[in-house]
Amino acid sequence: RNLTPKGGGKPTGELAQTIERQFGNFDLFKQQMSKTAATIMGSGWAALLWEPMSAQLLITQIHDHQSSTIQGAVPVMVLDAWEHAYYLQYQTEKAKFFEAVWNLWNWQDIASRLEGAKRLGLSVKNVADRAA
Numbered sequence: 001r002n003l004t005p006k007g008g009g010k011p012t013g014e015l016a017q018t019i020e021r022q023f024g025n026f027d028l029f030k031q032q033m034s035k036t037a038a039t040i041m042g043s044g045w046a047a048l049l050w051e052p053m054s055a056q057l058l059i060t061q062i063h064d065h066q067s068s069t070i071q072g073a074v075p076v077m078v079l080d081a082w083e084h085a086y087y088l089q090y091q092t093e094k095a096k097f098f099e100a101v102w103n104l105w106n107w108q109d110i111a112s113r114l115e116g117a118k119r120l121g122l123s124v125k126n127v128a129d130r131a132a
Contacts, residue, residue: 001109002077008103015111022057032059033079034098040081048077048110050117057114074117077110 010026011019023029036059037046044063051058051073058073079101081094 002106003101003104004106004109005104007106009107011107011111013111015107015114018057018114030102033077034095034102036061037079037081037098038095044081046079046081047075049073049075050114052117052120055118074113074120076113076117077105 010016016026019026019029023032033046033048040046040061040063042063044061047060047062049058049060050056053072057076060073062078079098081098
């Protein structure tokens, strides 16, 4: 659901604001996400995660079905960097695939996933409030 033929462009609303706050602007976010995917050796994914304890978005790599995501972080956007995702159309030019995929992102779905992740209520503030 993260991708759609009528996707692309830039996110709006709270997702756009959160990306700008965390990464400086959309172009810097796009650059970091693409570079994270492009530097995966072998099989894996680049993932945008909501880390609830610090209440921020993070980008990380996940390798070979091994979850190397931060404990408790919730994936909201995942970019497939496995060879099967790009090879038939892009051969060995995977960077071109990572650029093209930005025309397919379903920002409404990603925003919905972020909203759901934020509702989990696992931030330091929420935990402290419960303890009081």
